[in-house]
Amino acid sequence: MSALITLDNVTVAAADNVLVQPLSLSVNRGEPLTILGETGSGKSLLAQAIMGTLPASLTMQGTVSIQQQPLDIAARRQLWGKQISMLPQEPWQALDPVMPCEQQVSEVFRYVGNAAAASAQLAARAQLDQVGLSQVSRQLPQQLSGGMAQRVAFAAATAAGAPIIIADEPTKGLDTSQRDGIVQLLKSQTQHGGLLTITHDVDVARQLGGRIMVMRHGQLLESGSAEQVLSQPQAEYTRALINAQPQFWPAATPATAQQPLLDVTDLAQHRGEQLLFQGLSFSLSAGEILGVYGDSGCGKSTLGDTLLGLLPPASGHIKWQQPLHRSQMLKLYQDPPASFSTAVTIGTLLKDLLKRHKLAASAIAPLLRQLNLDAALLNRTAKDVSGGELQRLALLRTMLLSPKFLVADEPSSRLDPITAQQLTQLLVRLAREQQCALVLISHDKIQLQKVCDQIIDLKDYQLREVQA
Structure with missing residues (x-):
């Protein structure tokens, strides 16, 4: 079996701090290799080391060979697109927001593949059609769902025929079908x-098959065939990662009867001319957990924004049984980096919040302990902490305001299973303790079944064609 990528004792370090311990591996033609591990385990650093895109503050030692030829960073960069390509975890950061999808793919054919303009355009159309996206050729990336945007990124990454693909968390934040x-x-x-996939999703690793390497804290814990590692894991951490999948969670204790908070009657909502849902009615009490389930684009986030008063209902009524201040009705966002400024430290952002709402600074320390967060994180900016840490900091910021109604929009979809379980169960516990009504939005129905008092499946409230 021919090796397309070979790593020999590769390490990644920041000054004297070794972030990835010496690691050797090979990516073979025809055999997927998946690196599985939690957020912050060093998986993405390894991908950046291979591509030659590590930040200037980090250094790599060891040898990276492509097609059995040891190459330095400059030589590896010369192979981008032609021999090796990378599929990023955030397609919107890889795609030009003001360039139509077809043009983004055609430019790869033209400038990497040296095709003439007309030929590149025809090839781009064929490439998009091959991934089922012929209908979006003239659309901009922000007009697409997450799954569609990732397919456009895949079309662009493979347009020049690179035989090696590195996919860094390629399914992060996507629903099951996507x-x-x-x-x-x-x-x-x-x-x-050859395919090297980096993921924290055990189901993705299982579907890809081939070989798996499990990493944690920059170290390789175990490796072997996908079937062997996932059915008979040897490392305690691998077992914990597998057992953190929602189907293995214990069921949450049901809510006891509490004071009613709001009643929703015959609610309908649109997105432009599209009807998202109609005839939706439910009641919610203080401390109760309501799950909202459905695929991407079905209106889950729109429902949350409507309940928060950010959007007016198309029809129907929302009646609050208790008057709430605006600061008591909050939203926890799916993508934590999008909800934090990176211009100042997290500590500065929290101080501004305390000042704005006249809150005591002493409230921060107990929440840091509850959320298992190091106080040193407050001295960093949002870009210098992991996704799991940043989402817990977002929860800390939210809980400082003692909300009575909280919409958590896919809060764990971008987190590894262990961190996702911890965050979700913590959300539920805090909602119960503080008598906060929680609307938990997710595309994982099993997760919702484990923690929610009631679940709304939005497909039950979508318009269906009447059969003749």
Whole structure:
């Protein structure tokens, strides 16, 4: 089996701090290799080391060979697009927001593949059609769902025919159907090339098959075939990662009867001319957990924004049984980096919040302990902490205001299973303790079944064609 990428004793370090311990591996033609591990385990640093895109503050030691040729950073960069390509975890950061999808793919054919303009355009259309996106050729990335944007990124990454693909958390934040579609695209790559996938999703690793390497804190814990590692894990951490999947969570204790908070009657909402849902009615009490389930684009986030008063209902009524101040009705966002400024430290952001709402600074320390957060994180900016840490800091910021109504919009979809379980169960516990009504939005129905008192499946409130 021919090795397309070989790493020999590769390490990544920041000054004297070794972030990735000496690691050797090979990516073979026709055999997927998946690196599985939690946020902050060093997986993405390894991908950046291979591509030659590590930040200037980090250094790599060891040897990276492509097609069995040891290459330095400059030589590896010369192979971008032609021999090796990277599929990023955030497609919107890789795609030009003001360039139509077809043009983004055609430019790869033209400038990397040296095709003429007309030929590049035709090839781009064929490439998009191959991934089921012929209808979006003239659309901008922000007009697409997460799964569609990732498929555009895949089309661009493979346009110049690179036989090696590195996919860094390619299904992060996607619902099950979108995730499975991306996995099938990735598996097709192994028919003629090599695939290195970095993920915290155990189901993705299982679907890809091939070989798995499990990493934690920059160290390799175990490796082997996907079947062997996932069915008979040897490392305690691997077992914990597998057992942190929602189907293994204990069921939460049901809420006891509490004071009614709001009643929703016959609610309907649109997005432009599209009807998202109609005829939605439910009641919610203090300390109760309501789950909202559905695929991407079905209106879950829109429902949350409507309940928060950020959008007016298309029709129907929302009646509050208790008057709430604006600061008591809050939202926890799916993408924590988008809700924090990176211009100042997190500590400065929290001080501004305390000052604005006349809160005591002494409230921060107990929440840091509850959320298992190091106080030193307050001296960093949002870009210098992991996704799991930043989402817990977002929860800390929210709980400082003692909300009575909280919409948590896919708060764990971008987190590894262990961190996702910890965050979700912590959310539920804090909601119960502080008598806060919690609307938990998720595309994972099993997760909702484990922690919610009631669940709304939005597909039950979508318009269906009447059969003749």
